[in-house]
Amino acid sequence: MNTQLFFLSASYILGMIIGSFLNVCIYRIPAGLSIVHPPSRCPHCETLIRWYQNIPLLSWIVLRGRCASCKAPVSYRYPLIETLSGVLYLLAFLYFGLSWSTLVFWIFFSLLLVITFIDLDHQIIPNVLSLPGIVVGFASAFFVQPLTWQDSAFGIVLGAGLLWSVATGYRLLMGAEGMGMGDVKLLAMIGAFLGWQAVLPVVFLGSVVGTMIGVPLMLIKGEGGKLAIPFGPFLSLGAFFYIFFWAELFNWYVSTFFQSI
Numbered sequence: 001m002n003t004q005l006f007f008l009s010a011s012y013i014l015g016m017i018i019g020s021f022l023n024v025c026i027y028r029i030p031a032g033l034s035i036v037h038p039p040s041r042c043p044h045c046e047t048l049i050r051w052y053q054n055i056p057l058l059s060w061i062v063l064r065g066r067c068a069s070c071k072a073p074v075s076y077r078y079p080l081i082e083t084l085s086g087v088l089y090l091l092a093f094l095y096f097g098l099s100w101s102t103l104v105f106w107i108f109f110s111l112l113l114v115i116t117f118i119d120l121d122h123q124i125i126p127n128v129l130s131l132p133g134i135v136v137g138f139a140s141a142f143f144v145q146p147l148t149w150q151d152s153a154f155g156i157v158l159g160a161g162l163l164w165s166v167a168t169g170y171r172l173l174m175g176a177e178g179m180g181m182g183d184v185k186l187l188a189m190i191g192a193f194l195g196w197q198a199v200l201p202v203v204f205l206g207s208v209v210g211t212m213i214g215v216p217l218m219l220i221k222g223e224g225g226k227l228a229i230p231f232g233p234f235l236s237l238g239a240f241f242y243i244f245f246w247a248e249l250f251n252w253y254v255s256t257f258f259q260s261i
């Protein structure tokens with residue numbers, strides 16, 4: 001087996017294993033429970049889940065999405081998040097190769113996955129994730145080229161400042177809370193990891209995806225557009241698209257619209 005294939009498989013498997021832990025974080029952090037203790041039990045019958053019943057994706061398939069003891073259904077979200085995590089770890093290695101950047105982006109993607117699903121479930125972004133995320137993102141700027149610590153520091157300020165202004169402006173104009181402080185801290189974290197250059201593109205990409213998904217959802221669900229859609233998942237998607245597609249998109253745009261001038 002060649003080396004590249006070995007590292008790609010290893011990245012995917014590591015991502016799946018970490019994904020299994022991220023499921024625990026998504027379930028326990030909003031409930032204020034410890035993420036390391038006690039070991040996982042079936043929420044239905046309280047039976048301890050053995051290690052061989054907890055192998056990412058495979059156990060879920062072998063047990064056909066049911067608890068081994070009481071046969072209560074186990075949510076498809078568990079294998080979904082494990083697979084997503086595996087794919088993101090694989091993509092990060094494919095893109096950044098054997099480097100510090102890969103490690104940093106593994107941490108970044110793990111944080112975004114946990115934040116996204118907690119925000120979808122509870123419409124909150126816990127500080128225990130976003131605040132340490134800001135610190136780790138800033139520290140990583142010393143290892144990841146070509147990002148400088150100045151890019152990262154300004155990314156934190158711009159990310160927080162931008163959404164704080166939007167949130168405050170909306171509250172003053174509409175007299176209601178339109179955006180939570182959780183989103184403010186999340187964009188500061190994204191700015192810390194990706195630098196100030198990423199902040200506006202991430203908000204732009206997140207808003208485009210948010211509009212494409214959010215508007216049809218509102219039309220289907222009705223309620224006069226009052227449906228609360230969390231912004232966190234779309235900021236996370238915006239960050240994902242920024243990392244893998246922004247440079248190509250930007251070059252395509254410039255070459256299409258400015259080459260003739």
Ligand SMILES: [Zn+2]
Nearest residue numbers: 042045067070
């Ligand atoms: Zn059970």
